[in-house]
Amino acid sequence: MMETKDLEKLISLGHYAQARKRAEELLTKSDSLRAKQLYAFSLSKSGQPEAAREFLERVAKDHPDDPETNGILGGIYKELFRNQQNSAFAVLARDTYDRSFVRTKNFYTGINAATMSTLAGQSRRGKELAQEVLDLLKDPDQDFWEAVTRAEALLLLKERSKSEEAYRKARHLAGSDWGKINSVYNQLWLLKHYLPVPREALTAFSPPVVVSFVGHMIDHPDRVNPRFPANIEGQIKQAITSALNTVNARIGYCSLANGGDILFAEALEELGGEVNLFLPFSQSDFLAASVSFAGEQWTERFLRLVNKYPVTYLTEEPHAGHADLFGLQTSILFGLSHLRSLATHAEPYLISVMSERDQQRKSGGTRDTIGLWPNQQRHININPDVYVPIAAITEEPVSNTTQVNRTDRPVLYFVSFDLSADDPTGEAVLNHLTNASLPPAVTWRKGSEMVAGFRQLLGAMEFTTHILTSASPIHPAPRVTLHVGPFPLHRITGIDYYPLLEEGGAEEPIAVLEQLSDIHHFTPSGSVYASGAFGALLALDDVRYKLSFIDTLREVDKRPIRPIDVFSVSLLHISKLVNH
Template structure:
């Protein structure tokens, strides 16, 4: 019994951390040998939160039939029906959600299931029933103290057609939420859902308007040997003040950036000083990044870098060495932009691209900077702060040319986007692989490399756009059954060998740490679903590809990988 209890606690912990795939693996094994109802509930939760609410519904309905009086099962099943309603807009799911939530509320008097029963009634077109349940919720809570109690009363009074009391409670809840954007976005998303089915006063909607999100790109502080100034240290205070002004005027409270000396660090510090959330991305290992992008400007910049690293969330595109591969910077920039768009879609807010680029650099935007910024889908929300506006006061003249020498990479190790494909029908793999390889000729941009490793095909593309176009092509290829394929998207620096100049696919051998990681993380793939692994998954929204978090997974070396399901 003790072993079972420990396993249940472990699974609850995994679900609480968003590690749904790991939780599902444990529950799947456990329910084969036990009919414990808590294990069954957790299995349904892991399925639903892990992107499979349909399977969760089928599983838990059988459990609920055997335990119709169990309030916890009813509450979980109500949530699954609600998820299915959001996905399909089928009112039958709204009614089923309301009924199961209501049964839970009647039994437990839990205000959470009560308010959900009231809201789902209103959404299903049964406003009178919704008001009745909402009034019961108000009576159940009584004197509210916590954020969630007060926010629930705001929703209950809204459903009861008492906008003034609703407004008062929502205002109080917003004050308690402060800068907890998780709470703010949760209430906003609920109000956003309700507003599609009943009138929500604008003064209530705007209380929980989510903060704007911003991605940042910009120049580093000038190197000591730069012949003409572009971003000298003398204008640093003025640039930081301008960044702060842009943050305030556009109500930006969530930022994504790298952490090079100059613009990046100034943006991160400004966000921090304004009480915002900072998310940092580095293109390769920390020591190399400091050497290439921070240390040349002086030890005080290194100290500021370290301080920010210690206080905020940091993500590495790769932990490998730099080795003069500048394409890693481009990959990182796209991940920063895509992460910002993804966050915007999750909280339904505005997204800005804030830059610090000289007039010349901003107008011509050559190479990677131009290509990356052109991907930004909200061209009317690009704010550039030009150092030129401050150079005259400091006695310098603007220059767009860095004067840096072109550095040759130390090895043939481009940053590639990888697609791993296999099928559960191993007896048909040779036939399937031949068809996939034949599709290379029809690709708009063919892959650069391809290898077969242990009955899995790993294909390397120079851009994520080219990879995604190929995935779409496979779905239309004769002889391919997409429901039988398992596909996973990853990426990073890849070692290439066995060059064939005259063939469509130039390299036949792919190796290195990122190949090993891509093959290992392919274990999370499922038939008929294309998944993408972080941080490369964050870039997909740049190409209008919708993704949904399936799970967070703790790998053997301690790193956390997020697994996304592609919805498009």
């Protein structure tokens, strides 16, 4: 039987979806109060705070004096207030924290009670609680959380200069722990909407800027006109470092081709930044296509970086001439940098190394993909032309060869959902697949689960909207899972479109479908979960979609899997889509 201590460990590591799933299993065998608390907490963090609220309110009625239950319930109310800006939740959070503090005299519930009282319009009660909290602190000069609590209490008491000094000390204690820094910054960002917050405090806890990078490789030996010759490597790296310092960027997303990519990763590393690496296909193929032709030293630098920093693969399948993998990878890099920036309430930057002289456009190349960046005002380009003498440029011969992009393994956008046989809306959902303006390239059904793969993101999201708006009120809201990746059409049929891929039709498991199934296993009813790759694409359209990080899946039913980031997706153009 799964013990509560195991659930606590999963939660401490941020594995909320896995904790929720296992807490559900534990509650079928145990009536433990602790299991109920952990289930509600993980459910809220899994993107369903309303469902967590309903569940834990019932528990709290049976345990009105339990401080842990009230502390978690107060946090759920606070999260709902943060998301919806509904003052009713601020009042509920205040009352819940206040009751808990009266019984426990715990400084954590106390400072939350004080803050929520202030936000709910009861500043006098907020000041009373803040003073009580200050008297409870034992070591605010050494303990980070006590230091932050002191700073916030002084802020509520309108002791501005003392609060500023306390925040400076807390920032020193935080060091480079971005989790702590983000937590304080988000709290200050909330507070500044209701009372004056010192600019110095916001500046001190402002997380570093997030940046994406794309850029040219070192010139191939066959290249006639120099664009990025090896002898300007040092100047380009210096320019990248200057750009990083100019925008205070310390969190970066990039691939790892020779030239610009590796120089960017090394420059960020030397500044003490966080390096996030991405490869579009198998490492061996990537080395051959994008690294080793420039010389052994680039291969060695590549291997050092991939052995030191986490690498995310779009797919571990071979390249095999599928150029669409490069474009998809760049879109994912851009989207993930945007998602990461949401915590800082600031826009990310793009740094690029791109020749303005060379106007050739290659599918998946720098000039082709740079247009995917959504905010050109936050784009810094380093032009290598300024380091290459014009005299070195000669007339480029016209090439008779054309690049071939294979289409037998296209990138598809997958939608997985449960289709109940007795749901009267089921037939309409299936008919939509046949009559849709953007029909799927492939569909696959296993029992009640249906998978549809589309050639365009728009087709997948139109179908997702259709599923959610067609759900029958008689049945539970559907669970929908989204993922993107290459799909080997050539392994299944000789034609591109066909109505149904029967189970067992492929020679071996298809990676993108296995990953989709793994995420679907953790998707709760009434939710839309997306893989990190799919979520990153949606993040570039924050007018239509809101995303919340849920978990990094590392195992399914005790079976280890390659880590998959999971996001909860809200479709902002539809109200009341799901039943919480």
